[in-house]
Amino acid sequence: xxxxxxxxxxxxxxxxxxxxxxxxxxxxxxxxxxxxxxxxxxxxxxxxxxxxxxxxxxxxxxxxxxxxxxxxxxxxxxxxxxxxxxxxxxxxxxxxxxxxxxxxxxxxxxxxxxxxxxxxxxxxxxxxxxxxxxxxxxxxxxxxxxxxxxxxxxxxxxxxxxxxxxxxxxxxxxxxxxxxxxxxxxxxxxxxxxxxxxxxxxxxxxxxxxxxxxxxxxxxxxx
Numbered sequence: 001x002x003x004x005x006x007x008x009x010x011x012x013x014x015x016x017x018x019x020x021x022x023x024x025x026x027x028x029x030x031x032x033x034x035x036x037x038x039x040x041x042x043x044x045x046x047x048x049x050x051x052x053x054x055x056x057x058x059x060x061x062x063x064x065x066x067x068x069x070x071x072x073x074x075x076x077x078x079x080x081x082x083x084x085x086x087x088x089x090x091x092x093x094x095x096x097x098x099x100x101x102x103x104x105x106x107x108x109x110x111x112x113x114x115x116x117x118x119x120x121x122x123x124x125x126x127x128x129x130x131x132x133x134x135x136x137x138x139x140x141x142x143x144x145x146x147x148x149x150x151x152x153x154x155x156x157x158x159x160x161x162x163x164x165x166x167x168x169x170x171x172x173x174x175x176x177x178x179x180x181x182x183x184x185x186x187x188x189x190x191x192x193x194x195x196x197x198x199x200x201x202x203x204x205x206x207x208x209x210x211x212x213x214x215x216x217x218x219x220x221x222x223x
Contacts, residue, residue, distance in 0.1 A: 003032075010036020013052070020053045022083065024076070026060010027108050034093075038105055046093055046105055055083045061130050062198030064108050068209075090210035092193050109197050110214070111190040113147035114140045130199045149189060151182040156213050187219045 006025075010033035013021045021037065023030045034046075034054065041050045057079045058066035069089070071078040094106040111119065114137070122128075122136035155178070190197070191214040195207040207215050 006030075006032025007036040007039070009033060011040040013037065014040035018052055020055055020083070022055045022057060024057040024059050026058070027056075027062055027064050028060065030054070030056055030065065031106070031108070034105060034107065044103075045095065048090075053088060055079070057083075061126065061132060062201075064194060064197040064201070067196040067199065068194035068207075092210055092212060092214070094191065094193065094214060106193075108194055109190045109192045111188075112149060113186050114145070114188040114219075115190050117145075133198060133201075144187075146185045146187065147189075148185055149183075151184070151189070151216070151218070152179050153182075153216060154178055155180060182218075184218070184220055189216075189218045191216050 006023075006029045010021070013033070014037050021033060023033055037051050037054070038046045041047065043050060056065055056069075057076045058071065059076070066075075066079060069079075069082075071082065091107050094110050096104045096106055096110060109115075117140050118133055118136035121139070122132040125132035125135055128135065192203055192207060193209060193214050196202045203215065203217055
């Protein structure tokens with residue numbers, strides 16, 4: 001009904017010891033439920049052996065996770081059949097820390113600049129469905145705002161990116177020495193864990209859910 005309800009429901013679901021938690025929603029509610037599950041587990045970081053499996057039946061505006069899983073933007077029948085058949089997949093999570101904010105965990109994207117503006121500002125057009133993102137994007141393009149950012153990242157060798165035993169997976173990244181830095185003015189930036197973050201927003205078929213990496217997409221401002 002309102003923002004934050006999904007967190008409370010996630011906590012209740014964890015305490016009820018369900019076999020699986022099913023969200024009939026969009027990606028936003030699923031994100032909140034995930035935060036509630038992790039919070040109720042009492043662990044600082046998500047532990048796959050403590051959290052119940054999570055399933056999504058698409059009923060939102062973007063439905064990026066459902067699209068990436070191949071179930072379609074609004075195809076609840078396909079999602080329910082996959083759930084009944086026990087089809088599942090491992091899913092990486094991004095650990096997000098911000099000063100003055102509680103830690104959060106993302107399964108879809110970490111975005112900045114125009115992508116975030118469109119997502120937040122289009123909330124008032126939620127009744128438009130997925131078209132709200134198109135309206136928001138057009139407005140942002142004409143605004144042509146620029147966003148200064150510093151991006152620190154560790155490049156991944158293509159030969160090991162999809163190896164479940166790759167050295168980066170599960171390691172303490174703060175101790176890695178091969179960090180690279182980008183200082184840039186950008187129009188949009190996102191780090192994505194899935195090939196599709198919403199209808200019409202595909203970023204490549206090579207993106208994998210559980211390979212220990214997030215793909216970086218950035219659009220620089222050129223004048």
